[in-house]
Amino acid sequence: MLRRKRDAPGADGGEEGTVPSPATSSAGSGDPLAPSLEARSLTLAWEGGPDVVRDVSLHVGSGEVVCLVGRSGCGKTTILHALSGLTRPVSGMVLLHGRDVTGTPGHVSYMLQKDLLIPSKRIIDNVCLPLVVGGMSRAEARAKAEPLMERFGLAGTEERWPGELSGGMRQRAAFMRTYLMGNDVVLLDEPFSALDALTRTDMRGWYCRMSAELSLATLAITHDVDEAVSMASRIYVLRGNPSGGVPSTIAREVVVDRPKGASAPEEFALTPAFLEAKREVLSLLGG
Numbered sequence: 268m269l270r271r272k273r274d275a276p277g278a279d280g281g282e283e284g285t286v287p288s289p290a291t292s293s294a295g296s297g298d299p300l301a302p303s304l305e306a307r308s309l310t311l312a313w314e315g316g317p318d319v320v321r322d323v324s325l326h327v328g329s330g331e332v333v334c335l336v337g338r339s340g341c342g343k344t345t346i347l348h349a350l351s352g353l354t355r356p357v358s359g360m361v362l363l364h365g366r367d368v369t370g371t372p373g374h375v376s377y378m379l380q381k382d383l384l385i386p387s388k389r390i391i392d393n394v395c396l397p398l399v400v401g402g403m404s405r406a407e408a409r410a411k412a413e414p415l416m417e418r419f420g421l422a423g424t425e426e427r428w429p430g431e432l433s434g435g436m437r438q439r440a441a442f443m444r445t446y447l448m449g450n451d452v453v454l455l456d457e458p459f460s461a462l463d464a465l466t467r468t469d470m471r472g473w474y475c476r477m478s479a480e481l482s483l484a485t486l487a488i489t490h491d492v493d494e495a496v497s498m499a500s501r502i503y504v505l506r507g508n509p510s511g512g513v514p515s516t517i518a519r520e521v522v523v524d525r526p527k528g529a530s531a532p533e534e535f536a537l538t539p540a541f542l543e544a545k546r547e548v549l550s551l552l553g554g
């Protein structure tokens with residue numbers, strides 16, 4: 268069942284102390300009661316052009332997966348760029364744990380649809396890259412990453428090359444590398460769209476479990492309404508036509524109520540509540 272609501276339900280982390288924190292985690296800084304990530308009244312445009320999105324506000328809490336859906340060209344990626352600090356808004360603010368980080372990059376992890384693993388580096392060295400770039404020796408970085416390999420479903424792949432792994436495993440390696448960047452806020456741009464349908468279903472479930480366990484705050488953009496409804500606790504529906512001169516705005520924030528016992532995305536996707544949610548999001552997109 269869906270309802271309009273302003274408060275994030277939040278979700279707390281899973282098993283305590285099972286996963287070491289990344290080296291430079293930004294979690295815990297700023298206001299502990301503030302959402303992990305918040306956009307306040309963002310208006311965005313490209314290089315002095317007309318507004319692409321106007322007055323967009325959203326928030327993501329720790330352990331939550333939130334999706335932003337909208338038709339092609341409505342401004343989803345433009346919003347992620349601003350949230351990651353790669354671009355400055357025309358007006359509005361981006362807050363991380365209550366701290367103003369507007370226009371400053373490096374505070375959130377941003378993962379694209381392509382895994383961007385380096386083909387000439389072994390998997391362990393690919394995942395260790397953020398630690399090595401951050402100043403750790405290769406041996407130190409490996410020692411830190413190795414205990415996490417099993418947790419990320421990558422045990423035994425340490426010495427293999429990216430080209431030897433399946434799409435799902437490569438994507439898990441890319442997630443682990445993103446995690447080791449040390450940010451607790453993750454922006455995902457169509458993360459599973461390059462995978463086949465079955466792997467995509469598995470990866471959605473896997474990502475939801477992992478992100479809850481690691482208390483990550485995730486904002487994912489997707490065209491795929493099934494993906495959004497199956498993964499997200501809340502969905503922001505973005506609507507507008509920037510190329511036709513109509514800046515996009517959030518048409519609605521939809522809260523997805525998952526029935527107890529069907530919290531895994533693949534199970535929830537088989538319930539009437541899923542269909543109801545999907546219908547509502549589709550009607551918002553179509554209207």
Ligand SMILES: Nc1ncnc2c1ncn2[C@@H]1O[C@H](COP(=O)(O)OP(=O)(O)OP(=O)(O)O)[C@@H](O)[C@H]1O
Pocket residue numbers: 313319337338339340341342343344345346490509510
């Ligand atoms: N680098 C850029 N410079 C100028 N205009 C841009 C740039 N990137 C995107 N735009 C324009 O901004 C608008 C929103 O594009 P954006 O890529 O954010 O949409 P989207 O919802 O992510 O689309 P899609 O789902 O197809 O990826 C479009 O009109 C696009 O042409």
